[in-house]
Amino acid sequence: MTATKEPPALTPDITSRPIAERHRRSPFPVVDLYRSSVGKKWVMALTGVALMGFVFFHMVGNLKMYLGPVDFNHYAEFLRELLVPILPRTVALWLMRIGLIVAFVLHIHCAYGLTVINRKARPTKYQSPRDYVAVSWAARTMRWSGIIVGLFLLFHLADLTWGIHAVNSEFVRGEAYQNLAYSLDRWPVALLYIIGNLALGFHLYHGTWSLFQTVGSMSPRFNPRHNPIRRGFAAGFAILVAGVNISFPIMVLAGVVG
Template identity: 55%
Template sequence: MARPSACHGIGPAAPFARGIPPAHASVRPFCVRPRRVGMHTGSAARGPKPLRQRRVRPRFWLLDFYGSAVGKKAVMAVTGILLLGFVLAHMLGNLHLYEGSEKMNHYGEYLRTIGSPILPHSGALWALRTGLILALVLHIHSAVTLTLMNRQSRPVGYKGGRDYLAANYAARTMRWSGIIIAFYLLFHLSDLTWGTGIAATDEFTRGEPYQNLVASFQREPVAILYIVANVLLGLHIYHGAWSLFQSLGWANPRFNHWRRGFAIVFAAIIVVGNVSFPVAVMTGLVE
């Protein structure tokens, strides 16, 4: 509750309180503003202190970058380049099969002695394997999470169905070919690298890749499985080699024919080279 204000004058300015302006007034009146009843002063009037906001520590910029769709595409492209390089080097190394057992076994031993005596036996080989495993895990993780992000951005499917005429077969089967290749990779490692499980032959001998490869491909089901897996690998490589330039921001309509040509030639080299190994064994060219 507030009291009415009162104005007080000094000398000739007093008539201002009654609204009578004298001609010779020179002093202005002053008003005393009454205090509101119940008004509090001091610290109690300020209320409770606001809670101090907790400072959030910023994440490492690479994690923020990888959390975006652009970052995942970039990681998928970079790891794809590393995996493409390994697939090409692996195929070229296996061409020693046509030089006989001595050459190929010597090549296998050379891989285990790279960096010797500075590095321990098979040290460089295991470092390469670790890097490839990390690249493969990042490649798969970025592909899966990017797919989930795309589904979350479009929870409702296309009403009229997707226009598959705009995408080739390799692009449409990219996801499934990747899953099949991942499972076959485990089978392939168990067969020719670890020599364990139902995939390996009874004749497996560590340190003799020539004999192990020939013995494995003499089993027709395994040879056919290897051929089918490499055809799917070729489709996967074709679309991956085509799209990695776009993922890295290097796409230009003027160079699309060069990108497509590179993808076709690279995938064809890998498929023809890898498929030739089981075919050579089954036809008796290599024994």
């Protein structure tokens, strides 16, 4: 038995109609993987890990807000000076940003591709109401929480990175603390930050648990059934990141910082 160039042909007994085209196998396994839903899930999981790392360190860095403007702005400058003089100023920051942009694009592209596959897999919906047993609210709303986080991210960038005048009229490049404090002191903006982070929390909860399943570390070979550790980790991570992030607008509005 040798590996073949194509998956085996369907016999005439198979009367179900395929929803996808048969492809010759690519000489590059990554092409086959990206075509398959299982491979796309791997991409979702691995880019998800990268984005989780980002939101975690972003949250940790933001905690400098509680130390005051000097520490916060010093940290912002440190990010631009990262790996200087090995690399010129802001190059390390841009390399990380490029990595993040790639992870975002792949994550969203796979989510889109998987949604298209799933729509095709059930063209006729159930005509009577479904009674779901297991699925959590966070899992069912991944698509919507993801879209909310994506839109919030655009707003967040316009507000505090690009400093678009219509969004943040007092924006001064380099004055990270003052920009943030001004922005969060406007209650509609603070509300947007709270909503965006709530969506992020729910997205992280299902995503964090889910990625272990996708990369197979829940396999019966390595993991006893119904292991609560990963559920707990997912809940803890989501609450930590979303909770700390939500504390900033609340504290600014309450006048504790700013």
